[in-house]
Amino acid sequence: MNDLLYVNGGNPLRGEITVRGAKNFVSKAMVAALLGETPSVLRNVPQIRDVAVVRGLLELHGVRVDADDASGTLHLDPSDVEIAHVADIDAHAGSSRIPILFCGPLLHRLGEAFIPDLGGCRIGDRPINYHLDILRQFGAVVEKRPQGIYLSAPRRLQGTKIALPYPSVGATEQLLLTAVRADGITELSGAAIEPEIMDLINVLQKMGAIISVDTDRVIRIEGVERLEGYQHTALSDRIEAASWASAALATGGDIYVRGATQPEMTTFLNTFRKVGGEFVVDDEGIRFFHPGGDLRSIQLETDVHPGFMTDWQQPLVVALTQAKGLSIVHETVYENRFGFVDALVGMGATIQVYKECLGGRPCRFGQRNFYHSAVISGPTPLSAADIEVPDLRGGFSHLIAALTAKGTSQVRGISLIDRGYEHFMDKLTALGAEFSRD
Template identity: 35%
Template sequence: MDRIAITGGVRLEGEIPISGAKNSAIKLMAASLLTDEPLRLTNMPRLADTRFLGRLLQRLGADLVESDGVDGPETVLRTKEIVSAIAPYDLVRQMRASFNVLGPLLARTGQAKVSLPGGCTIGARPVDLHLKALEALGAQIDLHEGYVYAQAPRGLRGATIAFPFVSVGATEHALLAAVLAEGETVLENAACEPEIVDLADCLNKMGASISGAGTPSIRIKGVARLGGASHAVIPDRIETGTYALAAAMAGGEVRLTNTRADLIEALLDKMTEAGAEVTRHNDGVTVKRNGARLRAVEIETDPYPGFATDLQAQFMALMTLADGESVVRETIFENRFMHAPELRRLGADITVSGGEARVRGVDALEGAPVMATDLRASVSLVIAGLAARGETMVNRVYHLDRGFERLEEKLGACGAQVRRIVGDGEPED
C-alpha cells in the first residue's frame, strides 16, 4: 500500500494549476446516461473516483474515451442504449456518489436496480432524501438485500420537493431525475453549491430547462429528451482551498491558477483573519506568508456559501501552529474529527468534544508516522507535514488519490520535499 513521505520545513514558492472539480465531474459523468448522444467534458480531473464511475458507466452501456485535447484533459461519454440498468455492489461500494446513477437510469428506462452505497467513515450519510425525492416524482421504491429496486413504468412526473435539510447529493440526484419528468418540478431548500450550478448549466446545454440553480428554490421544466453537449468542469474549490492552506502552513508565496477565488471566499476571509496575505486574480489567487506566526481564529462549517466541511481538516492543521486557541465546529458530518488524533501524533494540542474541537497552537510540530482515515483528513496530514520538523510518513494514501490529482508533483514544483513510496518498495519516480 502506497505511502507519502514529507520532509518539512521548506517554504513553498511557485505556481499550482488547479484541476477540475471532482465533486462536479462525477455528477456530470452520470448525466451522460440521460441521452444517446455524446457528452464531452473538458477540464476533467483524472482521479480514482472518476475511474471508478467510468467503469460503472461502461457496465451500464456507456462508451468512454479519454484524451488530452486543446482544452486540457477531456472525457467523451456516449450511451447509445442502456445495456444494463443494474449497478452492482462491487462497483457502487467503491464510491458513494455512484449511487446517483439511479435517477438517470430511472428517468431514461423506467427501471433500475442500484446497490445501496453502504457506510462511510465520516458518518452515516443516508440516502433517504434521494429516495424520497424519487418517490415524489412517482417512482416505486423497494429495498431488498442491500439493493434499491426502482420502477416508473409510466415515466416520472413533476412534483414539489421540499428537503427537510440542505443536501447536496439529494439536490443533484433530484435534478438528474427531474429533467426528463413530465411537467414541472420545484426543489425547495435546495443546496446552493457551485457544483449544483455546474450540473444545471451542463444539463441546460443538453436541452434541459432549469432555473434557479445556486438558490434555495430550483425549477425544472421536464423535457422529452436531452441531446449531446460540450461542457467545461468548474475548478475544484476544495483543491484550491487545500493548496491555499498548504502555502499558509509552510510559508512562502504560491499562486493558484485555473481557478476562482469566489468559490472559497469563506476560507479566504478566515485565512486573512489569521494573518495570511491573500491576493485575488482573474484566474485564481495568490497566498503569501512571510514567516510571521499566524493568529488563532474560530470556524464553523456550514453549507455553501459558508465554510466548507471539506476544508475543515486542512484548516485545523493550519491552526495547530497558530498563536492562541482556535475553535473548530463541525455541523455537517458526525465523526469528522478523525484527523485530530493523527495530528496529535505530530505534536498538536487538540481536544475534541462532540462536534467541537479546540486547537491550542504549539511552537512546532514533529514528523511521525500517521494514518489517513478519509480523503480530506489525509491531505490535512500532508499539510501538517509540510511544516513539521523531520519526516512525516502518511500511510493509506489511496484516500488522497480519490480527490487530488498529481499532489506530489504539484507540491514538488513549489519546492516541497514530498515523495510517494509505492507499497513497501522504493519511492516512485
C-alpha cells in the same frame, strides 16, 4: 500502488501547481450525460480515482467514453445505454455512492435501474434511504432484492414537491437528475446552492432543461421529454485550491495555484486573510503565501454555501496550529469531522474537541453526542510521526501536517488522497517537498 509515503517536513512549500475541474461537480456532470440523446463533451476533467470509477460505471451501462487525459477532455456517447450486471457495478463502484445518482437517468432512459446494496457499514442506510425516498416520490417502484435494489418506472416519472430539512448536496443532485425529464413541475425547497450544484444546473440547462433558482433556496424544474448532449468546461476545484493554500500557510510557503478562481472562494479568501495569509488574484489563478510574522487565531464556523465550506476546515486547522492564541472551530455540516485531530495532537498540536456548540450559534449537532467543536491553541511546533490516513480530506490535512513537522513522518493510506487530488505527488515535487517511497 505502495500506500506509504515518507515525508521529510519543516521546509516551506514554494512553486506553482495547476488545479483542474471540481471533483464534486465532474462526476455528476458525467452522470448527467446519461440523460442526453446525443453525445456530450466535458472539459477540464482531472485525472482522479473518482472520475475513473464513474467512467467505468458509465461504460458498464453502454456509454462510450473517450478521454484525452492531457487536455482533460471527455467525450461521452450514451447512444447504447443498457442495464449493467449488478455484480459488475458492485465490483467497480466499491463504496462509492455514485451508483445511486444513476437511478433517475436510467429510469428515464430504460424504465429500470439496478444498484448493489450499498447499505450497512460501507456508507450507512440513511443516505441510501433518503435517495430512495426521493425516487419514490417521483413514482419509482423500489424493490429490495438479495443482490441489491431494483427500481422501475411503470409510467413516466411525475414531478413532485419536496422540502429538504437541511440543504443536502446529494439530495439536491438526485432531485435535479431525476426531475429534468419527469412529467410536470418539480419544486424543491431547502435546496443546496453550492457552486458545483449551480454548474450542474448550467449543464442541464444546456441539455434543454428548464430550471429556475430562487433566492430562498427554492429550485423549480419544468420537466421536458427529451434532452440533448452538452459541451461544458468544469468549474475549478475550490477544495483542492484551498488545500494547497492551507499548505502554503502552514509551512510558511508561497504557492501559485493556476486554475483557482476567486468567486467560488470568496469566503475562504476572507478567512485566509484574517488568519494572516496573503493572496494575489490574477486572470490565471491565485497566489497564496505566508508574508512572515505571526499568524492570528480566529473564530470559525462551517456552513453550507455561501458559508465556510466544511471541506476547507480540516486543512486550515493544520495552519491554525501555527497561529498565535486560541482558535475556535465549530463544525455544523458533518457530525464527525474532527477525528483527524488525534494525529495532530500526537505530533504536538494542542487541540481539544467538545460536544457543545462553541463560539457561535447552536447547530443541529448541539444536543447530540458528537464532538463537533474544536479549540486550537498555538503556535505549537509539530514533530514527525507515523500517521494513518482516515479519509480524503483528513488525509490531505495529515499530509500538510507531515510537511509542516520537523523530521520524517510515515504517512500510510495515501491512495485515499488520489480520490480527489490529481497527481498530488507530482505537485509536491514541483513545490520542493522532500518525500520518498519504498
